[in-house]
Amino acid sequence: MRFSKPLRAALIAFVAASVAVSATIDVPDHSVDPCAAIGDKKWVSPREVRACYSSFKVNGAIKTNILDVAEKTAAFHTSVNYQIKAPAPFTSEVHENLMQDISRIRRQNYASEYDFHIDLSRTFKRLNDGHCSWTNYCYVSLFVNYLPTPLVLLTAADGTQNVHIAYEAFTVASAEFPDQISVWQDALPLGLKGKLETLSGAKVLLINGKLPFDAVNANAAIAGGYQALGARQNVYFSSYRRVAGEWGYVFGQFAQQALPLDDYAVLTIQRVNHTLLDTIVLPYRSRLGSAAVPFQDTVSWRANNCAAVASTNGVDYYSSKVPDTSAAKLAPAGPKHLLNVAADNSPLTDVTLPAILQPTLVPLEGSRNVAQFYLARDGKTGVLALGSFSDTNYSAFLSSLLTGLQSLTKLGATQLIVDVTNNGGGFICAAQWLHRIIAGPKSTTVPQAGFDTTARAGPLAQLIVQSVVTNSTDPSQNLLYNPVNWRDASNNFFAVDNNWLEPPVDFVINGRKDSFSQRLGQECQPEGFPDDAPAEALFDTKKVAIVSNGRCASSCSLFSIAMSKLEGSKTVVVGGKADVGQKYCGTIGGQSTDFVTIDSEIKTTGLKNHTLAPPDMIVNGVLGITWRLAYGVDKPNEPAEWQDHAANLNLPLTANLVNNPVAIWEEVARRVF
Numbered sequence: 282m283r284f285s286k287p288l289r290a291a292l293i294a295f296v297a298a299s300v301a302v303s304a305t306i307d308v309p310d311h312s313v314d315p316c317a318a319i320g321d322k323k324w325v326s327p328r329e330v331r332a333c334y335s336s337f338k339v340n341g342a343i344k345t346n347i348l349d350v351a352e353k354t355a356a357f358h359t360s361v362n363y364q365i366k367a368p369a370p371f372t373s374e375v376h377e378n379l380m381q382d383i384s385r386i387r388r389q390n391y392a393s394e395y396d397f398h399i400d401l402s403r404t405f406k407r408l409n410d411g412h413c414s415w416t417n418y419c420y421v422s423l424f425v426n427y428l429p430t431p432l433v434l435l436t437a438a439d440g441t442q443n444v445h446i447a448y449e450a451f452t453v454a455s456a457e458f459p460d461q462i463s464v465w466q467d468a469l470p471l472g473l474k475g476k477l478e479t480l481s482g483a484k485v486l487l488i489n490g491k492l493p494f495d496a497v498n499a500n501a502a503i504a505g506g507y508q509a510l511g512a513r514q515n516v517y518f519s520s521y522r523r524v525a526g527e528w529g530y531v532f533g534q535f536a537q538q539a540l541p542l543d544d545y546a547v548l549t550i551q552r553v554n555h556t557l558l559d560t561i562v563l564p565y566r567s568r569l570g571s572a573a574v575p576f577q578d579t580v581s582w583r584a585n586n587c588a589a590v591a592s593t594n595g596v597d598y599y600s601s602k603v604p605d606t607s608a609a610k611l612a613p614a615g616p617k618h619l620l621n622v623a624a625d626n627s628p629l630t631d632v633t634l635p636a637i638l639q640p641t642l643v644p645l646e647g648s649r650n651v652a653q654f655y656l657a658r659d660g661k662t663g664v665l666a667l668g669s670f671s672d673t674n675y676s677a678f679l680s681s682l683l684t685g686l687q688s689l690t691k692l693g694a695t696q697l698i699v700d701v702t703n704n705g706g707g708f709i710c711a712a713q714w715l716h717r718i719i720a721g722p723k724s725t726t727v728p729q730a731g732f733d734t735t736a737r738a739g740p741l742a743q744l745i746v747q748s749v750v751t752n753s754t755d756p757s758q759n760l761l762y763n764p765v766n767w768r769d770a771s772n773n774f775f776a777v778d779n780n781w782l783e784p785p786v787d788f789v790i791n792g793r794k795d796s797f798s799q800r801l802g803q804e805c806q807p808e809g810f811p812d813d814a815p816a817e818a819l820f821d822t823k824k825v826a827i828v829s830n831g832r833c834a835s836s837c838s839l840f841s842i843a844m845s846k847l848e849g850s851k852t853v854v855v856g857g858k859a860d861v862g863q864k865y866c867g868t869i870g871g872q873s874t875d876f877v878t879i880d881s882e883i884k885t886t887g888l889k890n891h892t893l894a895p896p897d898m899i900v901n902g903v904l905g906i907t908w909r910l911a912y913g914v915d916k917p918n919e920p921a922e923w924q925d926h927a928a929n930l931n932l933p934l935t936a937n938l939v940n941n942p943v944a945i946w947e948e949v950a951r952r953v954f
C-alpha cells in the first residue's frame with residue numbers, strides 16, 4: 282500500500298474536484314417542501330434526504346421532552362457512572378459523561394432537529410454500550426444509505442492485511458438492488474461503465490483519498506455498541522448471520538448507513554488480475570426503510586414517522602383502559618420472558634447470503650430458526666450456528682437446542698463449534714440452558730448456570746419497590762421491581778414484603794456516589810428450564826470453541842463468558858486488524874430493558890407524578906438501558922462488563938474463508954481441537 286507522494290496528492294485532488302463538481306449541481310430548491318421531494322419515493326439521493334431532515338427546525342418542547350426522558354430514564358441504567366471512565370482494559374475506549382452531555386445539549390442551539398438528533402444519538406453511542414441507546418425512528422433507518430460494494434478485510438499468505446471489495450459484492454448487490462444497479466453501473470468512469478462486476482474482489486488502496494483504516498476508525502468512533510475497538514472496526518465490513526428462515530448477509534457500515542451521512546465514496550482500487558489502479562466515485566443511494574410509514578411531505582413525515590405511537594409509552598398494568606397494542610404485552614411473567622439483548626441500530630434487511638457461501642451441510646434434527654445444527658465433514662466436529670438467543674417460542678427453542686446437541690452426539694460428534702457471529706443476545710435463561718446442557722450438572726451450572734447480578738437502587742427505584750411492598754400495587758406480580766420475582770445471593774426467593782433494595786449497597790464510582798441492590802442469585806432453575814436436562818455433559822467443554830466476529834453481545838456474552846472462564850472452552854474471533862486485541866464478546870449487561878418498561882413500572886405503582894419520573898415521550902423513539910449487571914468471574918464482586926474477554930485465537934480471514942461459514946468452521950476445527 283505504498284504510493285508515491287505525487288500520486289497520493291493527485292488522488293486527493295481528484296476527490297476534492299469530484300465532490301466540488303457535485304456540490305455545485307446539487308443545490309436544493311428551497312421554494313418547495315424538501316420532504317415532498319422524497320415523499321412516496323423508494324430510491325432518492327442522500328442529499329435529498331438530508332435536505333428534508335435539515336429543513337425541520339428544533340421545537341423547544343420536543344427537545345426538552347426527549348432530554349427529560351433520556352435523563353430521568355438513565356437513572357435506572359446501571360452503568361452511567363462507570364461509563365464516565367471505564368476501568369481497565371476499557372479505560373481508553375469508554376469515557377462518556379452522559380449526564381454532563383445531556384446538560385450541554387440542553388443549552389446548545391442547533392440549526393435543525395436533525396443536527397440535535399445526531400448530537401444526542403452520538404452521545405449515547407460514545408457509551409459503546411449496545412444496551413444503552415437512543416433511536417428516533419423519525420430519522421434512524423427511515424431511509425437507508427447503500428453502496429453496491431461491501432468491503433472485507435483480508436490477510437494474505439505473508440500476513441499483510443488489505444481491505445478488499447467483497448468477492449460476492451456484485452452477486453449480493455444485483456440480487457438486492459435490481460432496480461438501482463444501473464445507477465451504479467452508469468456512475469463508473471469510462472472503460473468501467475457497466476462493468477461493476479469486475480470490481481468484486483478488488484484491493485482497496487484508498488477510501489476518499491485516505492488509507493482505508495482512517496475510514497474504518499472514523500466509523501468505529503461513532504459506531505457505538507461495543508466497548509472493544511476491534512468489534513467497532515469489524516462492523517465496517519460485511520459478515521453473515523444466521524437468522525430465522527435463512528442465512529443472512531450483513532452489508533457492514535461502509536456499504537449501509539442508517540442515516541444519510543455520505544453522498545459518495547471515492548475508492549482507489551486494484552482490480553483482480555490488474556496492475557493499474559482505478560479511481561471510482563460511487564454514489565450512495567438512499568432506499569426507503571422497511572419500517573418507514575409512507576409519507577408525502579413534511580406534515581405527513583412528522584405525523585406518520587415522528588410522533589409517539591401506541592407502544593412508545595408505558596401503561597398501568599392494572600388499568601382497565603390498557604389497549605391491546607400497548608406495552609401491557611411486555612409485562613414480564615417469570616424468567617422465560619427476561620431478556621438481555623443489544624438494541625441493534627443497523628437497519629433490518631432480509632439480504633440472503635449468496636448460495637455459493639451458504640452451508641451445504643444438511644441441518645440436523647433440532648435445527649430451528651436462528652439455531653442450526655450440522656455435522657462437519659470430518660465426522661467428529663459438531664456445529665451449532667446460533668445467530669441469536671431469541672425465538673418466537675421459548676420452550677420450543679430450548680427443547681430444540683437439546684435435541685440438536687443430542688443429534689450431534691448420536692452421530693459421533695466429540696467436539697463442538699458454536700458460531701455466534703453477530704449474535705446480539707435474547708433470552709437470558711436460554712443462554713444458561715445451553716451452558717447447562719453442554720457442560721452437564723456441576724457446581725458451575727446447578728443451580729446457577731449464569732451469573733449473580735445487581736440492579737441500580739436509585740431514589741425512584743426505591744419508591745417503586747416500597748409501593749409494591751407496602752401498598753401491594755402489583756398483585757399479579759408483573760413488575761421487574763416486585764421482590765417475588767427475584768432470589769437473594771443464597772438463591773432463596775424474596776418474600777412478598779421484602780424490600781430487596783433496602784438497604785442499598787453504596788459505591789463510589791469515578792468519584793460519584795452510587796447505590797446498587799444486594800446481590801441477586803440465580804433466576805432460571807427450575808422454572809425457566811425444561812425438565813429433561815440430561816444427567817451428563819453432552820460435550821467435553823474443553824472441546825468446545827465459540828466462534829464469532831467479536832460481535833457477540835448481551836445473553837451471547839453471558840453464555841460465552843461462562844463457557845470460556847468457567848468451563849475452559851476456546852474462544853475464536855474471526856477477522857479483524859492484526860494489531861488490535863480481539864475480544865470474543867462485549868455489551869454484557871445482565872438484563873436489558875427500556876424506557877417503556879420502566880414507565881410501566883412507574884405508572885403501575887402510581888409514581889408518574891413524582892418529580893424524578895420521566896414524562897411520557899412525545900416522539901417515536903426507543904431508549905434502551907441496562908437494568909441489571911452480571912458479576913464477573915475474574916473479579917467476582919465487580920461487573921463482568923469491565924473484565925477482559927480476550928479471544929484465545931484470532932483467525933485471520935483469507936479469500937477462501939471470508940463470509941464462508943463452513944470453510945471457517947473447518948479451519949477452526951483444524952486449529953483449536
Ligand SMILES: *[C@@H]1O[C@H](CO)[C@@H](O)[C@H](O)[C@H]1NC(C)=O
Pocket residue numbers: 553554
Ligand atoms: C485471475 O487470474 C487467474 C489466473 O489466470 C484466473 O484463474 C482467475 O479466474 C482470474 N480472476 C479474475 C477475476 O479475472
Ligand SMILES: *[C@@H]1O[C@H](CO)[C@@H](O)[C@H](O)[C@H]1NC(C)=O
Pocket residue numbers: 674675676677678680
Ligand atoms: C411452543 O412450542 C411448544 C412445544 O415445545 C408447543 O407445545 C406450543 O404449542 C408452542 N406454542 C406456541 C404459541 O406455538
Ligand SMILES: *[C@@H]1O[C@H](CO)[C@@H](O)[C@H](O)[C@H]1NC(C)=O
Pocket residue numbers: 744747748751752886
Ligand atoms: C402508598 O399509598 C399511600 C396512600 O395512597 C400513599 O400516600 C403513599 O405515598 C404510597 N407509598 C408509596 C411508597 O408509594
Ligand SMILES: *[C@@H]1O[C@H](CO)[C@@H](O)[C@H](O)[C@H]1NC(C)=O
Pocket residue numbers: 887888889890
Ligand atoms: C398526576 O397529576 C394529575 C394532575 O394533577 C392528575 O390528574 C393525575 O391523576 C395524577 N396521577 C397520579 C398517578 O397520581
